[in-house]
Amino acid sequence: MPQLSIVHALNQGLHRAMDADSKVLLMGEDIGKLGGVFRVTEGLQKSFGDERVIDSPLAESGIVGTAIGLALYGFRPVVEIQFDGFVFPAFDQIVVQLARMRFRSAGALSLPITIRMPYGGGIGSVEHHSESPEGYFAATPGLRVVTCSNSHDAYWMIQQSIASDDPVIFLEPKRRYWQKSEVNTDSHLNNISALHEARVLTEGSDCTIIGYGPTIATCLQSARLAAEDGVSLEVIDLRSLSPIDMPVLIKSANKTGRVVIVHEASRSGGVGAEIATRLTQECFYKLEAPVMRVTGYDVPYPPSRIEDDYLPDAERILDAVEKCMGY
Amino acid sequence: MDQSDSVVQLLDSNGSFTNDSLFTSTLKESELIDFYRDMVLVRAIDEQATALQRQGELGLWAPLLGQEAAQIGSARAMKKQDFAFSTYREHGVAWCRGVDPVDMLSFWRGTKHQGWDANQYRSYGYQIIIGAHALHATGYAMGAYLSRNTETGDAGIDQAVMAYFGDGAMSEGDVNEAFVFAASYQAPVVFFCQNNQWAISEPTKRQSRVPLAYRAAGFGIPGIRVDGNDVIACYEVTRQALDRARSGQGPTLIEAITYRMGAHTTSDDPTKYQVFSEVELWRDRDPIERLKVYLRAKGVLNNELESEISNEAATLSERMRDECRKLPDPNPLSMFDHVYSESDLNIDEQKREVETILSRSQDN
The missing domain is CATH 3.40.50.920 (Rossmann fold)
Structure with a gap:
């Protein structure tokens, strides 16, 4: 079994999800040509083109809000919020719009959107780069909030999140991004433990x-x-x-x-x-x-x-x- | 469509045709009669809903009185495959998309959060949060482009999206971000801003020092001003903007200049801030009256047809009254449905709490 960092496991998980479903597209700031500030999306634009790995304007509410429109059209957007501390301009779109669309439409509309976000401290960074905002989202009915602690989970949980018909806040432990561990890529989404399982x-x-x-x-x-x-x-x-x-x-x-x-x-x-x-x-x-x-x-x-x-x-x-x- | 000081008008407030250098009416007389009927019926819907609120049958209602032309003209320019994203005041847009007025009422009565199936009517439910849906419209339009359902040249396929909002929304970050995204990706979306002069109690000049349509230039989007009480001009300007969008020429911002003749909602008291003389000025510019004058002068609208339309409005109002009162309250347990796509242990447990309480009250 390969030893992968969490970053590489996420990258490969995203790659596999995009291979599996042509409706999956990625959107965020600096995720295309640069591959993301943590390189999680590195090479994906090269593999899938700039219409599936989309560099967005610098507007977090805009990213989540347009992802909602794309999901209503039938896409499965995976959006990146560059840092935990930058998510709050999108808070209204996440909590007021994204979380309750299924409910307010009595099940007629679903928004299978994954919001990826590095979170947590310990990297010696400046203000607003070390936050742990998970509580706000976990307190919001209609959102799933998940986080991985190792590469195997990173690889599979990102795919499960994308496959979920509910909106998922996917929190990535940024100070463990480069920690390597074994990933069993030789399985299938149906055969691994459910996303919500402890x-x-x-x-x-x-x-x-x-x-x-x-x-x-x-x-x-x-x-x-x-x-x-x-x-x-x-x-x-x-x-x-x-x-x-x-x-x-x-x-x-x-x-x-x-x-x-x-x-x-x-x-x-x-x-x-x-x-x-x-x-x-x-x-x-x-x-x-x-x-x-x-x-x-x-x-x-x-x-x-x-x-x-x-x-x-x-x-x-x-x-x-x-x-x-x-x- | 260049930025211009001028306001596109094809039918003036006296009901006479005027000339515009860029636009001309392409509408047949039978279509104008249809527009007239739409506006009369939508005004009747609005009056009836306002009455139902006063009688305690609705929790709230946001009247569209005065904005019939802006909504009917623009929404009738949409094709079946287009999609509308509206605010809580766009009853006229919902009407044009085929939504039954009773389904509109369910939202305001509090029996449903969305009274109709958005995909069936290709019209999103009422959006309460000011401007939030401008981004949804833009994302949807990006989806149409990415799916190659624009620019095909096939009039039955090419899609465009309408985003409706008001003058107050022009100050919201989401609307401005929507302009940025729409311009950046040249999304096939038309932003239709009904400048009804008031955001509850705040006049448009509190939102902007320049005409709202001028803002578009800063985003690299064409902006155009239209007489929002002229149903013909609203139709023509929107039709061209939608055609531009469908053919890959990107978004447009339309500012339809109109007036909110009623309250913001049934909870509002506009006499505290609106000046009577201003209201009277706009009463003379009534969108329905001017078309009526024109159609009567042309001889296509006679007493017989008029009474047929007003009978239709009366029948519709009566049906609304009857069916509104019969709208069933949802089962309390339904609040636990559709929070997630799958069942959830925690929610199921809370549902059982309510079941217990309900069965207890049944026993008593």
Whole structure:
């Protein structure tokens, strides 16, 4: 099986999706000739032409709004928002138009649009390049919100997102873009786990760690460190933030009785709050400790020289585990 | 179509034909009678809906009174294969696309978010968010181009898209972004701005220091001003713009100068900001009256035909009244349908909550 970076896996996944369906087209700023600022779409315009890989004007609302029109015409647009912090001009089109078209037309119109977006911090960049806006989208009915943490998922989840008849916010963990891992390209969309499924990455018995996207590597590192101290962590890669695969989380929480949720986004009103509430409702008698959160703080993203103090790391995760174990 | 100070007018407010250097009427008298009928019926629809709102049958209504010519003239220039993206005031456009007035009412009564099938009528449902659909129209037009359903030279195939909005929308980012995209990709879209002088209480001069059509030049789009109360001019100007779009010559911005004779919506009180003398001035420019004067002078509209049309309007109004009251409330559980293309555990669970509450209230 080939070892691919997340960037290359996404690139190959997009290539395969475009081969499979001539209605799939890509649109975004700098995605054609340049191949995207992170090179995710590199070479695709050469392969598929400038009518299927379209360099767009610099207008995010325009990109999503015209993608809606293209989807109404029968296309499957995959649009790139260059950075997480740049998505907000398109917020109205995403939340007010895209998310509710199926509902408002009582199922007559569907908008199979994928919005790709690098997200998260840790790359030492300037303001507005390190945001984690997933909570806004996960709180919006009608959108699917997914994120990959490894190359295999990057390759398959982007294809699943494109194949979905619902609009999908596809979040790419930009600080893990160049991390390589094995990709089994030798399968088929129908044979891999469903897009909304959470995945247990390491089985454990003492405490469940739920993360997604860029924090998964940190969660796995925490599990290795905990194991050295004889504490067994079960790491779950959420993969889908909307819908949330509660049965997998509930099963694990019932088993371990302790849960720590990890994300880079701010704490209050985040995805972690939703999961904590639902687990408390579903697993109340099995929980040995309150559900804990290790997250970014309730502040705007800080200047990069201090971002390591903002981002969840293994030390903070292990502190939370220790607190859980202390109850 | 060059930018010009002038406003295209073919039929003046006295009902007499005027000359224009670029446009001339291509319409037969029978077609003008059809336009007259359309305008009378659409005004009746508007009056009836306004009355239904006053009687509590509708939650809200956005009257089109005064804008009949702009809507009928432009929408009748569309071909079957074209597609319209409209705001909440384009009842006349929906009418021309074949939508039943009762289906229009379902939106305002609160029984549906979209009263008709957009693909069936090739006309999108009412858009509430100002200007948002200008981008959808542009994207749709890009789709027509990418699918090679323009520039074929086959009049039965070549498509164009109409984007309707008002003077207020000209300030929205989405409309300006739509101009950028449409110009950049030379999309076959016609932007039809009904400048009805008012965005709720704000006059057009709050939105722009220049005539709205002038803005087009900055985007590299032809802009043209037309008398929005002249159904013939609206038809001809739109027809040419649509032909340009279908043949690959790109987008056009049409500013139809008209007047909102009614309130913004039934919740609005225009007496707080509209000046009576201005309203009276525009009453003299009534779009239906001038065509009526013309057709009567030509002898093609006689008392008999007029009473036939007004009877048709009365019958339609009565049917609207009856059928509006009979529009069924949706099943409360239907709110859980069509959020996603597939069933969702979380939504199913919440649906069961409502089922429980409903069955409890049935038991009591």
